[in-house]
Amino acid sequence: MGSKIVTKIGVLPGELLTKVLVQLPVKTLGVCKSVCKPWLSLISSPDFINSHLRYVIHNYNNNPTLLNILDPNSGKVVHDVPQVVPINGDMPALPDWVHTMYALLGSFEEAVYLLSMRYDRDGHDLSSCQIRFDRVVIPSFFQHSRVVGASCCNGIVCLTDDNIVYLWNPLIRRCKQVRVPELDVASLSGVRIGFGYDSGLNDYKVFRTLWEGNLDSVMLKLQVYSVNNDSWGEFQGPVWGKNLGEEKFKGNDFVVVKETLYLSSWDEQHLIAFDLRTEVIGLVSFPSFVQKKLSDVMDFEGYISVVFESVSGIDLWKLNDNVSGQGSSWTKMFTIAPDDPHPKLKMWLSCYLGAGQFFGKKLLNGNVFMYNVLYDCEKKETKYYGVGLENVLATLKYRETLVSLDGFHQVEENAN
Template identity: 40%
Template sequence: MKNLCRDIPEDVITVILSRLPVKSLLRCKSVCKPWLSIISNPSFIKSHLHNAIIASRKIPKIANILDPVQFLELQDLSFTCPVHIDFIVMPHLFHETLLEPHVIGCYNGIICLCDMSGMSVYFWNPSIRQCMKIPSPPIHECLGASINFGYDLINNDYKLLIVNYRQNSDNQSSIIQVYSANAGSWREFEARIKRNWMGSTSGNTTVKGVLYIQCSEGLISFNWHTEVLVLLPFPSFTQRRLSPAMNFEGSVAMFFQYVDDESVCLWTLDNVSGQMTWRRRHRVKGNHPGSSLCLTLYLGAGLFYGRKLISPHYHNVLYDSEKNVTKICGPLCLSNNIARGYTESLVSLQGFQQVE
């Protein structure tokens, strides 16, 4: 093995290693010191992550986050699935410190979990079995709060956003709290935000460094770098929304139903000449007036998952946006905690500690 490490050019070894899964790379660290040096290099970690993201676009992947009991129940189920599902067991630490832990989001292999209160939060990379607890933010008397997780592309920084609604306010003023993993601290400022703008994180997504939060009037964009909030109204001619906001191949995507003929169309929110503009991609074929279609999850590779009423029952369906075909499929058998767009990575943050 020593001869292998010495005889093969380092650039060739680097290319080969960058194509391996994380589990294999962790073992390769013990082969020899040169390999350990290569795999631990920040530029290699970035290159490996890039390759993993490219590969995940061809093979849809979802991380199903389970406790040990759920894992035993689901791993024995026999079912066909259109995507690759990673069944990941949460460390006992989370069950000991988090009351009903749930996933807020994931980016570059880093999964963010919090408890019901939103005050106990962890950043966790299950691939390398490392995590860290985020310090609690200053507490304010408020009517409610929403928490979101995202990534600042410019500063390579993982962040949290908490919106606190003031008590006895004019329904406009809120306290914005932002946590930066690079700084290891919170900062806060005030913003004029209607209380009904912010709510559940289930319809939120981050695309190209910008968080999009679904509300009754449109999407609220929050740039993770500039930390600026902007309201982007929904198209005025649509009747109702048939999906949450989703990251569709680098664009924000939603399905809308038209007022006139009840047809369903896929729309994306794109930057056109510096302006965020809604554009219709195509009309969904085979969706007849009166039928109920709800697509809730983008799996990748052009596939959307959801439910459709085919009288008298609802059925699980897959919508292939490339072929413009909707077909009935089996259930995904997912828990309530899923990390969409999950990618294994070697990314480790300052403050990360080993966890079993």
């Protein structure tokens, strides 16, 4: 019998150790950083963070995640136990009995939360879906802010109180504050804030749109903040012949696909397209025969997509190219048959999660929330869940990452 060969993970070659660690979730990596100084240095390095991000992006579609951001002031939140493992190791030491209490209370709250998320409206087990449900209690630091959009960007969540934008990674408990330019009195119409990732320049960008003009003519103004440059730029867009009213701007559907920003336009007949490379604003017309829009602008497998109402239900269309103008080509991908006889109940899809799964809401009269929606376009199944979770401020398509931006600072957890 040959001698048994035992290899300690601590003496693995650096390249092999990186390949092992890069596959671990962020919370586990937070624990690994406390093992020894070499591991702390490795996991904190920019190269490792980028490698971990690439791994997460490559494998995300196999296990898409929905993150619920919870209100700490809701009566349904029993206590403010820190929801994530500290990554930088600067949390002060607590007595053993406090850790025990947190563990017990955390286990109880987690069990109640998971039970509420496990079954849909009709009692079907949601564990059969390829969706992972997660949550975080929003720190009181953001108590006057709202979450922007339906997706994070590589683990970064965007929030705003209109004067300041916060770029926050909840898993490492750090954020960056971005001061928003002051508005002129004449530029208060149709103000929206969005957030996106420019993969070509590896840059995170904040977008703000506003409209200037009068009842006869309005012009789009697009303001863009670059994290890399730490500065704002401003661009003028198309002119419309008539002011159509403030009610056209209820969404935050800013989506960046193939280095182009897309968002819904003033007239609800086009998409506004902003090429991040050429910095030119153009228009993409919707298919001429579609009816009412029933979704945000979404990234569907690398293509811009929008859901429209039709006589047979609702249809998802994808944009075949990124060329702005009247000649843009669209293809209908599939139809979602109506599943509710009530004519005032409509499905609104917010984002494509991956693995054939869409997330959205069921609305009454277009604005009253009834249920959360999970739609599987491969199985053609619709499931409703989340009734009664009043403490949920926002639900996002989410990726756990170690991404940290220049200017990040520590965000303290809520205090009991």
